[in-house]
Amino acid sequence: MEIACIAIDWGTSNRRGWALDAGGTVLERRGDDQGLLAVAAAGGNFAESLAAFAQGWLGAPVIMAGMVGSRAGWREAPYLETPARLADLAGSLITLPAVAGSEIRIVPGMAKRNRLQPDVMRGEECQLLGARLVRGIEDGLFLLPGTHAKWARVEAGRLVDFRTYMTGEIFGLMSRQGSLAQVVSGDSFDADAFQRGITRARETSAGGITHQLFGVRSLSLFGELTPANAGSYLSGLLIGTEMQDALSWARPARQVVAIGSAALLARYAAAAAFFDITLDRLESDAILPPALFALAKEAGLLRR
Amino acid sequence: MEIACIAIDWGTSNRRGWALDAGGTVLERRGDDQGLLAVAAAGGNFAESLAAFAQGWLGAPVIMAGMVGSRAGWREAPYLETPARLADLAGSLITLPAVAGSEIRIVPGMAKRNRLQPDVMRGEECQLLGARLVRGIEDGLFLLPGTHAKWARVEAGRLVDFRTYMTGEIFGLMSRQGSLAQVVSGDSFDADAFQRGITRARETSAGGITHQLFGVRSLSLFGELTPANAGSYLSGLLIGTEMQDALSWARPARQVVAIGSAALLARYAAAAAFFDITLDRLESDAILPPALFALAKEAGLLRR
Numbered sequence: 163m164e165i166a167c168i169a170i171d172w173g174t175s176n177r178r179g180w181a182l183d184a185g186g187t188v189l190e191r192r193g194d195d196q197g198l199l200a201v202a203a204a205g206g207n208f209a210e211s212l213a214a215f216a217q218g219w220l221g222a223p224v225i226m227a228g229m230v231g232s233r234a235g236w237r238e239a240p241y242l243e244t245p246a247r248l249a250d251l252a253g254s255l256i257t258l259p260a261v262a263g264s265e266i267r268i269v270p271g272m273a274k275r276n277r278l279q280p281d282v283m284r285g286e287e288c289q290l291l292g293a294r295l296v297r298g299i300e301d302g303l304f305l306l307p308g309t310h311a312k313w314a315r316v317e318a319g320r321l322v323d324f325r326t327y328m329t330g331e332i333f334g335l336m337s338r339q340g341s342l343a344q345v346v347s348g349d350s351f352d353a354d355a356f357q358r359g360i361t362r363a364r365e366t367s368a369g370g371i372t373h374q375l376f377g378v379r380s381l382s383l384f385g386e387l388t389p390a391n392a393g394s395y396l397s398g399l400l401i402g403t404e405m406q407d408a409l410s411w412a413r414p415a416r417q418v419v420a421i422g423s424a425a426l427l428a429r430y431a432a433a434a435a436f437f438d439i440t441l442d443r444l445e446s447d448a449i450l451p452p453a454l455f456a457l458a459k460e461a462g463l464l465r466r
Numbered sequence: 467m468e469i470a471c472i473a474i475d476w477g478t479s480n481r482r483g484w485a486l487d488a489g490g491t492v493l494e495r496r497g498d499d500q501g502l503l504a505v506a507a508a509g510g511n512f513a514e515s516l517a518a519f520a521q522g523w524l525g526a527p528v529i530m531a532g533m534v535g536s537r538a539g540w541r542e543a544p545y546l547e548t549p550a551r552l553a554d555l556a557g558s559l560i561t562l563p564a565v566a567g568s569e570i571r572i573v574p575g576m577a578k579r580n581r582l583q584p585d586v587m588r589g590e591e592c593q594l595l596g597a598r599l600v601r602g603i604e605d606g607l608f609l610l611p612g613t614h615a616k617w618a619r620v621e622a623g624r625l626v627d628f629r630t631y632m633t634g635e636i637f638g639l640m641s642r643q644g645s646l647a648q649v650v651s652g653d654s655f656d657a658d659a660f661q662r663g664i665t666r667a668r669e670t671s672a673g674g675i676t677h678q679l680f681g682v683r684s685l686s687l688f689g690e691l692t693p694a695n696a697g698s699y700l701s702g703l704l705i706g707t708e709m710q711d712a713l714s715w716a717r718p719a720r721q722v723v724a725i726g727s728a729a730l731l732a733r734y735a736a737a738a739a740f741f742d743i744t745l746d747r748l749e750s751d752a753i754l755p756p757a758l759f760a761l762a763k764e765a766g767l768l769r770r
Contacts (some may be wrong), residue, residue, distance in 0.1 A: 174645075210731065231754070232686075234648075278666065279673075279681040280688050310645070310680060325673060326680040328645075335639045341478075341632075344538075361733055362582065369583075370711040371675060376614060376630040377583040383537075384577075384584050398674065407674040 165189060165222040167465045169454035170231035171285055174198050174309075178447075180202055181219045184464065186455040187410065190219075191447075198229050200409065208236035209261045220262040222465050227450075231256070231268040241273035241282060245322045248291040252460035256348075267463060269454070272321055281326050286312050289421045289446055292453030294319060297419075297444065303412050305420040306442070307430050309334070312406040314344045325411060327404040337393050346381035346396060347389035353389035353432065360399020360436050364406055371403045401433045421446050443462035469493060470768045472521075472568065473758035475589055476534035478613075482751075485523045489767065494523075495751075502533050512540035513565045525764050526769050527569040527625040529671070529762040532589035532755075535560070535572040545577035545586060548713040549626045552595040556764035572766060573758070576625055578734055586629050588614050593725045593750055596757030598623060599722075601748065607716050609724040609745070611734050613638070617712040629715060640679065641697050643647040649686035649695035650700060657736065659695035663702020664740050668710055675707045705737045725750050 166184040170177060170282040175197040194215065201211045207283040209231070214219065231239035239256045251269055258266040271284035286306045294300045300319050309331050314324035337346045362374055378396050381387040387395055409415060418434065420427055420441040427443045434441045458464055470488040474481060479501040485494040498519065505556040506514045512534070517524065535543035543560045555573055562570040575588035582665065590610045596602045604623050610616040613635050618628035640646045666678055682700050685691040691699055713719060724731055731747045738745045762768055 221742065275688070277690070279678065280670075280684045280690075281680070282684050282687060311723070326684070327673075328675055328678045328679045331644050332636075332640075332676060332679075335644055338637075340635050340639055341662055365582075367715075368709055369631075371710060372631045372636060372707055374583065375632045375636075376585070380584045380586050383586060384579070386581070386584075403674055404677055407677060411673065414756055429689070439748055 164465070165219055165413050168213075168216055168219050168222050168224045169451050169458070170226040170227050170230075171236070171288075171450055171454075172197065172226050172227045173285065177215065177228075178213060178450075179219075179450040180454075181222070182451060182455050186452055188231060188451055196231075196268055198235055201376060205230065205337065205352055207211055209259075211376075212266075213262055213452070216264070220264045223265040223458060223463045224265070225255070225267045225269065225454045225463060226262070227269040227288045227454060232284055237268060238271040239268045241271050242256065242287075244272060244274045244324070245320045246272055247320050248287065248294060248316070249319060251287060252457045253289060255457065257463050261457060262459050265463060267458070283289075283324065284314055286314070288453040288457070290314060290316055290321060291445060291450035291456070293419055293421060295452050296449055297382065303409070303415045303418050304408055305418050305430065307420065307422045307426045311374075311404060313412060315412065325408060327408070329400045329404045335398050335399060337396055341394075342378050342396065344396070345379055345387070345389060346393040348384070348393065350390060350394075351429065352391035352394040354427070356398040356432060357392040359400075360393040360402035360433055361398075363399050363402030364436070373398060374399050374403075375450060397429065398433070401430060402436070405430075405433055408445045409439065415439060417442060419444065423451055468690060468769070469523055469731045470524050471759055471762045472520055472526050472527060472528045473755050473762070474516075475532050475540070475592075476501065476530050476757075477589060478534045480508075481519065481521060481532075482524075482754075484755040484758075485526070486759050488709060490756055490763075502539055506538070513563075515568065516570075517566055523740065524566040524568045527571070527762060527767045528565070529559070529571045529573065529758050529767060531573040531592045531758060533576060536588055537653075543572045543573060543574040545575050546591075548576060548628070549624045550576055550758055551624050552598060552620070553623060554741060555591060555595060556761045557763065559765050569767060571762070571765065573761060575626075579630060580727065584629055587618075587628065587630070588618055589616070590703065591625065591751050592757040592761070594620055594625060595760070596753035597723055597725060597748060599756050599760050600753055603723055607713070607719045607722050609722050609734065611726045611730045616706060617716060618717065629660065629712060631712070633704045633708045636706050637701060638766040641700060646682050646696075646700065649691070649693060652697065654698075654767055655733065656693040656695035656698040659691065660702040660733070660736060661699040661740070662738055663699040663704075664706035665702075667703050667706030668740070672721055677704060678703050678707075700739070705734060706740070707736055709741055710736075719743060722748060723748065725753055
């Protein structure tokens with residue numbers, strides 16, 4: 163079967179790639195840990211890294227999204243600024259020199275310019291576009307959990323506003339290093355401890371998250387948390403804090419479209435129940451390839 | 467001059483020691499980086515580590531405070547529970563086997579038992595006692611900034627309540643690792659950026675700190691922060707968040723007694739101005755030796 167297009171989500175830590183046929187069907191999927199950090203550590207030769215990753219696929223055009231288009235990536239793709247039509251992404255692709263016969267395009271990220279706190283996304287804009295293409299969602303509140311979780315408002319196919327929360331990165335730093343790492347072990351999910359963390363995060367008189375985080379340690383000291391469930395409590399605190407704030411920003415909302423990995427979506431769905439909202443869950447693996455394919459097609463990039 | 471008592475503040479990362487005469491005057495001061503972590507990494511021989519640190523001083527009794535009395539320290543000294551009289555510390559010292567002719571005592575920490583979020587301190591209780599001894603402060607709101615900043619309420623010489631904020635540890639993790647470390651360089655203090663961080667932290671509609679932290683990155687991307695001042699903005703966000711919450715917990719307060727290092731106290735004093743409070747600043751180097759000396763004396767420990 164002939165490959166019509168190669169779609170790649172190239173992030174800071176990982177990358178995923180899909181070989182697609184002329185109808186947009188996924189022929190093959192690949193993933194590895196050669197994100198920006200690894201490529202930079204190996205000397206920063208992105209063309210060589212792509213050639214290795216897409217071996218056997220090349221010749222077909224490549225469309226890429228994610229941090230590969232950032233200043234620390236292969237080439238900076240200037241942001242589209244909100245409010246921006248998701249459909250306008252196709253007209254804003256940047257072009258790189260061909261690699262092994264493959265034309266190369268990078269999708270720009272989107273930015274909210276704001277003097278007090280601007281915000282940026284790279285890769286998530288394609289997921290929003292994918293939800294529109296796959297599910298016909300033109301309006302809604304979106305949640306894209308991850309290292310830097312995004313909450314986004316889309317109206318009539320336009321990204322109008324969004325907010326980033328460092329939930330995943332803070333969880334990673336604090337569960338693996340410093341004084342909380344001493345009382346957290348393992349990744350197993352404990353629903354009860356997670357719920358206790360969320361409940362705690364919602365108590366307005368309970369101090370902010372920088373106080374509540376110390377509770378992971380003090381509750382462990384007094385046997386109220388164990389190494390096996392302290393991580394779930396920590397996760398509940400951080401996701402609860404994020405959701406509490408995001409929903410006060412986005413009210414009224416009863417339904418949120420959440421796009422991400424199945425495991426993370428399950429965790430956020432458990433949290434959502436406490437906030438009286440429901441998550442419409444879409445796995446990003448099913449959303450991103452159609453979005454990148456559509457952009458390639460609209461840009462006239464598909465191999466003829 | 468004869469040494470009547472050796473006072474040591476032995477923490478997780480560092481330790482400080484003072485040789486005191488029979489009147490409580492400091493004869494000599496020492497400090498190094500052989501905190502609990504370093505001692506544990508070297509095999510966990512606390513007696514040997516003390517003998518090296520206090521070389522030339524030993525023979526005189528030793529009184530120690532701080533994490534050396536925690537479960538991960540030399541020997542666990544059970545907490546006194548709030549509300550607790552600071553004067554009761556003297557009757558609760560624990561005794562360890564003598565080292566090189568020196569009697570050894572450890573001061574217990576203090577704990578607030580609470581099912582939702584207990585809290586603990588080790589070392590700070592001696593600073594509160596020191597403020598009482600040196601300055602006669604029997605009542606007040608105290609701030610003890612550091613890796614784990616404490617806010618404490620003392621009434622009639624009793625510690626009645628306190629809260630820990632992980633401000634210093636979060637600052638350390640995020641300024642040295644992860645995605646914010648890429649935009650933060652150096653430790654220099656920029657008053658304007660610090661003020662902007664505090665102002666941002668006080669905006670109730672501005673999202674919580676887990677959103678605001680991402681602003682360190684996005685403001686840097688758009689040139690609103692530079693590597694030289696982004697760290698001060700980050701510091702302002704975290705100290706502003708702490709102070710906002712602590713003062714809502716402790717209201718009404720106009721005057722706060724702050725005990726710590728001069729550099730950290732200067733930073734908190736700059737923050738306090740935005741919250742319409744004043745800090746009565748006490749350097750812990752001047753507060754802790756008299757407190758430990760008084761405890762040793764009351765416990766009958768001084769070399770006769």
